[in-house]
Amino acid sequence: MAPQVADPAAPHGLLNAKQQHLLDQLQEASEELTGQDLHARLRGTPHGMGLATVYRHLRHLQQRGLVRCRHLPSGEALFAPTERDEHHLTCVDCGSTVVLRSCPMHETHLNPQQLGGYQLLFHTLEFFGLCPGCQERQGSA
């Protein structure tokens, strides 16, 4: 698998080795991962780390704007690298999800007054609706 020696110079200057491994995992994964997922994936590898550390670093990555998270109705948080500008359309009934390959916001900008001095890091955009199956099921009920 991956080299086991800590990167002497991580791509993101501010990240330590474990944070970098978490980010790598997220970037390699084709989909969003939960904290538990990440913990499980790294377990057994040379980069394994405790759950507390996983969550600690996910928070740091988020505060640096490298990782975004969204919450499922179940309460789980799904993490993804912000460089992947994908968003989701979720069924409020069954929870099924469609990935929107392109961000409808594109480069829609907030004006300075709206920003109020904030330094913008990333955004989350989620659409909710009824999937075809649930529409049908509700219609017949």
Place this chain on the structure above:
Amino acid sequence: MAPQVADPAAPHGLLNAKQQHLLDQLQEASEELTGQDLHARLRGTPHGMGLATVYRHLRHLQQRGLVRCRHLPSGEALFAPTERDEHHLTCVDCGSTVVLRSCPMHETHLNPQQLGGYQLLFHTLEFFGLCPGCQERQGSA
């Protein structure tokens, strides 16, 4: 406890009296409320209801597209009526929030292919960044 007499004609045909009261509370409130907030606000009034019922109905309202929720980093869910098209800019560090009075998405539409047959109910849009205070604090640290 007082028996709940169903409103003969609730504004939303599909809602029972308790669901309507929850929706009323959300619409009257100037800000988003948590499930616990709603439970506390209704306690003591003729419309009081158990926490389980609050969450049950909030889920129903969400499934009908009348209510939207977003999650704070703390894990709490904040509910607001979807008719109020307000979104937020939140500091990833201190959690302070700015309300965006106008939705930057306006009427940006998803094309039918993106929708994949889903019936769109509402969306959530959140921006994350660093507030002026945290920028300064991090800069000096």
Place this chain on the structure above:
DNA sequence: TCCACGAATGAGTATCGTTCTCATAGGCAT
């Protein structure tokens, strides 16, 4: 009017993802 049955309700409990605690390990400069 009375009865029966399904839906709604809520008090308490269970669940489970996330955060916290705190003792220990690892670096690093002295």
Place this chain on the structure above:
DNA sequence: ATGCCTATGAGAACGATACTCATTCGTGGA
């Protein structure tokens, strides 16, 4: 080596939400 600081992780604590299930309400039929 010695002390100091940060990072780490095991386990417990926490807290919001979902579930259980006995009870109540509402409604329609007899």
